[in-house]
Structures are given as structure tokens and as C-alpha cells.
């Protein structure tokens with residue numbers, strides 16, 4: 381898929397190895413510039429636009445991606461929201477206090493998701509894509525608040541889990557076991573009857589595919605699901621928590637060649653089992669399949685809490701900055 385990409389983002393940022401990093405000036409504020417990003421798929425060396433006069437940038441900042449897409453009958457608007465990291469808890473989960481006490485030290489503002497949803501509502505968005513780590517641990521208080529915020533705005537949304545959504549630190553079992561356990565016990569209503577690990581929705585001609593890679597692995601079943609969805613031929617957008625690895629991106633991406641128990645940086649801090657010795661081979665095959673999908677609109681993820689823009693072949697990758705810091709990404713697709 382070819383087309384011009386225009387990138388507008390009210391962050392000052394550095395760009396290195398395809399990673400565009402917003403720079404904080406202090407705890408709450410950024411100094412704003414406008415970054416314009418123009419490229420064609422297949423030849424996408426990022427070119428920085430001219431920085432406009434600096435202006436204060438608050439937690440209400442916005443990221444907008446405008447992209448023409450062949451094969452859609454009209455404009456499509458969607459919002460990508462990730463890494464809200466609500467840190468709420470109450471007496472109902474006192475028995476898990478030891479499991480959430482570390483992450484609860486950094487709760488996000490309680491209204492930070494609502495601000496993004498209000499922006500989406502005002503834009504009359506077609507869909508909000510929640511790409512994981514919306515909560516920092518699966519307490520009932522967190523899930524009640526999340527659901528109440530989503531219900532309050534009454535806009536269409538789809539959800540896929542991040543690694544924190546299902547993680548109580550110090551809990552037993554592997555990441556894959558913990559994911560199954562807490563999806564079943566707590567997260568299940570967020571999928572509205574869909575398969576939590578893979579599902580899709582056709583939205584105004586764009587096939588939106590949700591794949592759970594929150595434990596870094598992609599299973600053979602998920603790989604087969606992707607291939608079947610891509611073969612339907614519609615413009616297809618992929619939403620996951622963890623970005624697919626591209627050259628220069630760090631170990632906390634999906635499909636990194638050195639990912640494994642020996643390179644796990646956080647297992648002791650997060651009180652969990654080390655990563656597996658290596659990724660399931662289907663993870664690498666999935667990455668190749670996604671990058672080789674000719675009708676791919678883009679891959680939208682979170683996890684690293686910073687804006688990352690990358691390209692591999694014709695695939696464009698966008699990892700959104702954290703909603704906990706007031707961010708989300710508005711994507712405006714127009715017919716090519």
C-alpha cells in the first residue's frame with residue numbers, strides 16, 4: 381500500500397533510528413512544536429518539519445496522523461489510546477495488596493482517559509481502540525472505573541490487553557498462565573463476547589484486527605487468524621499492545637531477535653517468572669506475515685510510553701505515547 385503520510389504532533393521530539401521521542405521539560409509540561417512527517421511508503425526516511433514557535437504543551441496535547449488509504453469508500457476516523465495505567469484499588473482487593481502496591485505508587489489522573497474519550501466524541505470518531513495497559517493491575521476498582529468511563533461516553537470501542545492489565549506482581553505461574561487467569565476472572569467483559577486473543581471488526585471498510593501479544597508471544601492460532609483476515613482483501617489495521625520489532629528498536633518489542641530469558645530486564649522488579657528461553661517461532665512468522673501484507677494500513681501499539689514511528693518494507697508502525705501523560709492518537713484516513 382502506498383500513499384503519503386502526514387504526521388502532526390505537538391511534541392518536541394528527537395528522532396533516532398526511526399524512534400521519535402517526545403521530550404519532557406518537566407513533570408507535567410512539554411514545550412510544544414509542530415512536527416510534520418511526510419513520506420511515501422517504500423521510501424520513508426523521516427523528515428522533520430520546521431518547528432513553530434514554542435508554546436506550552438499541557439496534558440491535553442494531541443497527536444494526529446492523516447493518511448490516504450486506497451480502497452475505503454469514505455473518511456474513517458479512529459482514536460488509539462494506550463497505557464492509561466489506572467492505579468485504583470479498594471477493600472475488595474485487599475488480599476492482593478502486596479501484588480499491586482508497587483505499581484499503585486504511580487496512579488494516573490483519574491480523568492485522563494475521559495479527556496481522550498471526550499476528544500474522540502467531539503471528533504465523532506468511528507472507533508476507539510484501547511491497546512492495553514489501560515490499568516496497572518486487574519483490581520475491581522480499576523475495572524469498574526474503566527467501564528464507567530467507557531459507558532459514560534457511549535462511543536464504539538475495542539479493547540486488547542497489555543501486560544499490566546492482567547498482572548498482579550508476585551502472582552504464580554508464567555505470563556501466559558496469568559494472562560489466561562485474569563482475563564477469565566476479571567477482564568472478560570471488555571471483549572464483549574469476542575475471543576480475547578484475536579478478533580476483528582469491519583469499520584467503514586477498514587478491517588480492524590485486535591491481536592493480544594501482551595506476553596510477547598504470538599501463537600500459531602493468532603498467526604493463522606491474521607493470515608485469514610488479511611486474505612479477505614480489505615484495508616487492514618492491526619492493533620496490539622507491544623510494537624513489532626524493527627531494526628533499532630529495543631528489547632521490549634515483539635519479535636526482537638535477542639528476546640528471551642537472558643535479556644529480560646524487569647523480571648525481578650515485576651516479581652514474575654523470567655521470559656521464556658525464546659519466543660514461539662510463530663511470533664517471528666507473524667511479524668513477517670504482517671510486514672508482507674499488501675493491504676496493511678498500519679500497526680498501532682503502545683507499551684513503551686513514547687511516540688515511535690517506524691517502517692519495515694511497506695508496513696508503517698505507530699506506537700502511541702502514554703495516555704497516562706495525557707496523550708492519544710487521532711487517525712484520520714481518507715480515500716486515496
Ligand SMILES: [Fe+2]
Pocket residue numbers: 513542543544621682683684
Ligand atoms: Fe506494557
